Structures are given as C-alpha cells and as structure tokens.
Amino acid sequence: MGDQYEVSEAGAGALAIPSLRWEEPPEGPVLVLLDQTRLPAEEVELVCTDVPALVQAIRTLAVRGAPLLGIAGAYGVALAAARGFDVDEATEALPQARPTAVNLGYGVRRAAGAYRAALAGGTDAPAAALAEARAVHAEDIEASRGMAQHGLALLGELLPGGGHRILTHCNTGALVSGGEGTALAVALAAHRAGELRRLWVDETRPLLQGARLTAYEAARAGMAYTVLSDGAAGSLFAGGEVDAVLIGADRIAADGSVANKVGSYPLAVLARYHHVPFVVVAPTSTVDLATEEGADIEVEQRPGQEVTEFSLPSAQGPGTAASGAIPVAPLGAQAYNPAFDVTPPELVTAIVTEAGVVSPVTREALAGVCSTSRWR
Numbered sequence: 001m002g003d004q005y006e007v008s009e010a011g012a013g014a015l016a017i018p019s020l021r022w023e024e025p026p027e028g029p030v031l032v033l034l035d036q037t038r039l040p041a042e043e044v045e046l047v048c049t050d051v052p053a054l055v056q057a058i059r060t061l062a063v064r065g066a067p068l069l070g071i072a073g074a075y076g077v078a079l080a081a082a083r084g085f086d087v088d089e090a091t092e093a094l095p096q097a098r099p100t101a102v103n104l105g106y107g108v109r110r111a112a113g114a115y116r117a118a119l120a121g122g123t124d125a126p127a128a129a130l131a132e133a134r135a136v137h138a139e140d141i142e143a144s145r146g147m148a149q150h151g152l153a154l155l156g157e158l159l160p161g162g163g164h165r166i167l168t169h170c171n172t173g174a175l176v177s178g179g180e181g182t183a184l185a186v187a188l189a190a191h192r193a194g195e196l197r198r199l200w201v202d203e204t205r206p207l208l209q210g211a212r213l214t215a216y217e218a219a220r221a222g223m224a225y226t227v228l229s230d231g232a233a234g235s236l237f238a239g240g241e242v243d244a245v246l247i248g249a250d251r252i253a254a255d256g257s258v259a260n261k262v263g264s265y266p267l268a269v270l271a272r273y274h275h276v277p278f279v280v281v282a283p284t285s286t287v288d289l290a291t292e293e294g295a296d297i298e299v300e301q302r303p304g305q306e307v308t309e310f311s312l313p314s315a316q317g318p319g320t321a322a323s324g325a326i327p328v329a330p331l332g333a334q335a336y337n338p339a340f341d342v343t344p345p346e347l348v349t350a351i352v353t354e355a356g357v358v359s360p361v362t363r364e365a366l367a368g369v370c371s372t373s374r375w376r
C-alpha cells in the first residue's frame with residue numbers, strides 16, 4: 001500500500017483491495033478503510049479507532065457509496081460497543097454524517113438492534129453487534145452477485161446481440177460494496193461474458209468519483225473504458241454511441257423515484273429523448289418504503305468550495321492544505337452543490353435488485369420485489 005498505482009497485468013481482472021475491514025490488534029478493535037479521497041494516485045488506509053473518526057471519514061468521502069456506508073455504519077456501532085463508547089450516541093451520530101444514502105441508517109439500525117437485543121437478553125452485546133455488522137457485510141456481497149446476474153439477464157433482453165456500450169455515472173463498483181458493487185457489477189458481468197464493447201465513464205463533477213474511482217476499477221478489471229466530462233454525454237447520445245445507462249442509487253422512494261449522484265437526472269432525460277434504456281441497480285436495502293415520493297428525499301448539500309475550487313477531496317476536509325485547492329471562481333462566489341438529484345420513476349426503465357427486476361417501475365411492483373427479499 002502507499003505506492004503510486006499502476007495498472008498491471010497481474011492486477012487486471014479484479015479489485016484486490018478491500019474497501020473496508022475489521023481488525024483486532026492488541027490495542028483494541030479498529031475499522032480499517034481504504035481512503036478513497038487518495039485514489040487513484042495512492043492506496044492509503046485510514047484506521048478508525050472511534051466513531052468521530054468514522055463520522056469524519058464518511059463526511060469527507062474517504063468511505064462512500066450507499067452499500068458501503070451501510071456496512072461502515074454497522075461496523076461503527078460494533079466499534080463503539082467493542083471499545084466501551086456510548087452506543088446510543090454512535091447510533092445517533094452515524095446516520096447524520098450523510099443524510100441521503102438510506103443504507104447508512106439501515107446498517108446502523110441493524111447492528112444497534114442486535115446490540116440492544118443481546119443487552120436485554122443478558123448475552124454478549126458487543127459480540128452481537130459485530131456479528132450483525134458481519135452479516136450486513138456478507139449480505140452485501142451476496143446482493144452484488146444477485147444484482148449482477150439479474151442485470152446481465154436484463155441487458156440481454158433489452159439489447160439483444162451484445163456489444164453493449166454502457167454509460168455510467170459516479171462510482172458503483174467494489175469500492176462501494178463488500179462485493180463487486182451495483183451498476184458496475186453488472187457492467188463487469190457483461191465484460192466477463194464478452195458483451196461489453198465500451199464503458200463510458202462520466203467524470204462526475206465536482207468530486208470526480210467517475211474519473212478517479214470508476215476508471216480505476218475499470219482499468220483493474222481490464223475493461224475497455226473511456227472517461228468523458230459530464231457535459232459531453234449529450235453529444236455521445238446524439239451520436240448514437242450509448243446503448244444503455246447503468247447507475248446506482250442512494251435512496252429509492254416508495255414510488256420508485258431514485259436519488260443518486262448529481263448528474264444522474266440529466267442522463268435520464270437524455271436517455272428518454274434518445275430512446276435508450278435507463279437502468280438503476282441497487283440492493284433492496286437502498287429502497288426506503290417509508291419515503292413516499294422523490295420530493296420527500298433529503299438531498300445532502302455539500303460545501304460550495306467543492307465547486308468554486310478545483311481540488312481533490314481530502315479526508316482532512318475541503319479547502320485544507322492537503323486538498324491542494326486552486327480557486328476556479330471569484331473569491332466569495334456562491335455555489336449550488338447538491339450531492340444528489342432525484343430521477344422520477346417514469347424516466348427509469350428498470351430497477352435491478354438482488355431480489356429481482358422492477359420494470360415498469362411502479363409503487364406496487366417495487367413493494368412486491370422488496371417483500372421477496374430475505375433481508376428486509
């Protein structure tokens with residue numbers, strides 16, 4: 001770890017680096033994170049010994065992406081329990097670190113529920129929280145496999161003949177998951193089946209999760225990929241170069257509205273105009289049936305500096321010396337910087353989950369697929 005990253009033949013095919021792991025050194029349990037703010041230049045780990053450190057890692061996007069946030073949140077509760085910190089405080093603080101990705105609260109609730117049940121039953125509560133965190137982690141690995149299978153089959157139906165040219169946005173691969181991810185896991189399955197002609201990777205302004213992270217994963221997997229600036233997607237569609245859009249989700253409301261990285265909604269509009277399928281890939285743990293519709297989803301607003309300064313994200317926070325910020329707007333310029341946008345269900349061709357595919361996207365069909373999930 002720590003060396004400059006280069007794509008090597010030996011490394012091609014899979015992401016060998018886990019994005020997160022639990023360790024128990026003699027000094028006490030820790031949660032070790034791959035610091036995603038440093039990718040692709042460096043593979044550096046962050047060691048969290050307490051919940052505030054994990055909250056900071058979540059806020060600064062050192063650990064990010066809906067499914068991984070769920071896993072990290074669950075381990076965060078386990079960490080608090082194992083180290084004798086206040087578990088109630090941890091259970092409150094962790095979901096507030098980022099409000100949109102529903103998986104974060106889901107993971108926290110699962111581990112906290114197990115902890116409290118063990119406490120009430122007089123059994124080892126820290127061990128119960130850790131076991132539940134491990135279960136959330138293991139389920140996500142399995143969910144990734146299910147989504148890849150269902151997604152590959154759906155691509156076969158939507159695009160008979162193979163040779164897919166897939167456009168994706170943000171980062172949805174192994175870096176956001178215990179397994180191979182969501183949308184990128186489907187693209188990877190198509191690649192392995194010899195059916196992926198090209199992966200178009202939106203750079204994903206302002207924090208460049210596409211250029212920095214998806215391209216990093218695609219290179220490791222030996223996929224044929226091309227990075228484009230977000231604004232270039234329109235001409236790509238107009239030129240007939242996109243067969244399908246595959247994205248992930250941070251929260252899916254009961255009506256099928258999809259909150260995902262800002263810039264997803266414009267792609268859905270483009271896809272509809274150009275008659276291209278727009279497919280969302282997410283585990284059922286990302287579906288929030290308690291949120292009635294898209295307008296009810298809280299969209300995280302991030303610091304304006306991420307837009308007015310050109311910088312890479314930093315685990316120390318935006319605008320710090322470590323982020324190497326270069327101003328790209330006049331001093332004091334106001335910025336609009338929502339982290340996510342919401343795509344209405346009528347623009348979504350299908351939602352692929354580990355429990356099956358929802359298409360057409362209706363409230364009833366979504367609830368039906370969720371009811372068949374083993375983990376809800």
Ligand code: MRU
Binds near residue numbers: 064172173182
């Ligand atoms: O702000 P980020 O980097 O956490 O945003 C992540 C995304 O928007 C992903 O597309 C989403 O979490 C789905 S990942 C499976």
